[in-house]
Amino acid sequence: MGSSDHCTLGGYHIPKDTMLLVNAWAIHRDPKLWDEPTSFKPDRFENGEIDHETNYKLMPFGLGRRSCPGMDLARRAVGLVLGSLIQCFEWKRVGQKEIDMTEGKGVTMPKAEPLEALCKARNMANKLMS
Numbered sequence: 001m002g003s004s005d006h007c008t009l010g011g012y013h014i015p016k017d018t019m020l021l022v023n024a025w026a027i028h029r030d031p032k033l034w035d036e037p038t039s040f041k042p043d044r045f046e047n048g049e050i051d052h053e054t055n056y057k058l059m060p061f062g063l064g065r066r067s068c069p070g071m072d073l074a075r076r077a078v079g080l081v082l083g084s085l086i087q088c089f090e091w092k093r094v095g096q097k098e099i100d101m102t103e104g105k106g107v108t109m110p111k112a113e114p115l116e117a118l119c120k121a122r123n124m125a126n127k128l129m130s
C-alpha cells in the first residue's frame with residue numbers, strides 16, 4: 001500500500017502512491033539518539049526515560065494505526081519465556097570460544113553464526129512438568 005496523497009516528510013517530497021519504509025534498524029542505532037547505541041545497556045530503559053507517547057526513537061513494534069496489535073501479549077510473553085528458560089534449564093555454550101554476535105542478513109536479524117548451546121533441565125523443572 002502506498003501514500004494516499006502527495007505530502008512532505010522531513011523536508012522530502014513524497015509523491016502519491018509511494019511505498020515508504022521506516023528504517024527502524026538505523027534509528028535504533030543512531031548515535032544522535034542513543035548513548036553508545038550498540039552497547040547492551042538495559043538500564044537505559046529504566047526510570048521511564050522513554051515516553052512512548054512522545055518519543056519515537058524506540059519502535060520494535062512499529063508505530064501508529066498499523067503498529068503491532070500483539071505488542072501487549074508479546075511484551076508479557078518475552079519476559080515469561082526468557083524467565084522460564086533460565087529458571088528451568090542449565091545452559092552451557094559448546095566449547096570455550098566466545099559467542100560470535102555478528103549480525104547476519106535478513107529482516108528478522110538472524111545471527112551470522114548460529115548459536116549452539118547445551119541445555120539440561122534443572123530438578124525443579126522436572127517437578128514442574130510432572
Ligand code: HEM
Nearest residue numbers: 059060061062063065066067068069070071073074075078
Ligand atoms: C516480540 C514479538 C513481536 C514483535 C517484535 C512484533 C513486531 C511487529 C512489527 C514491527 C509490526 C509492523 C508494524 C508496522 O507496520 O508499523 C508488526 C505487525 C503485526 N504484528 Fe507483531 N510483533 C510481535 C509479536 C506479535 C504477536 C504475539 C502477534 C499476535 C498475537 C502479532 C501480530 C501482528 C499483526 C497482526 C501485525 C500486522 C498489523 C497490521 O498490519 O495492521 N505480533 N509486529
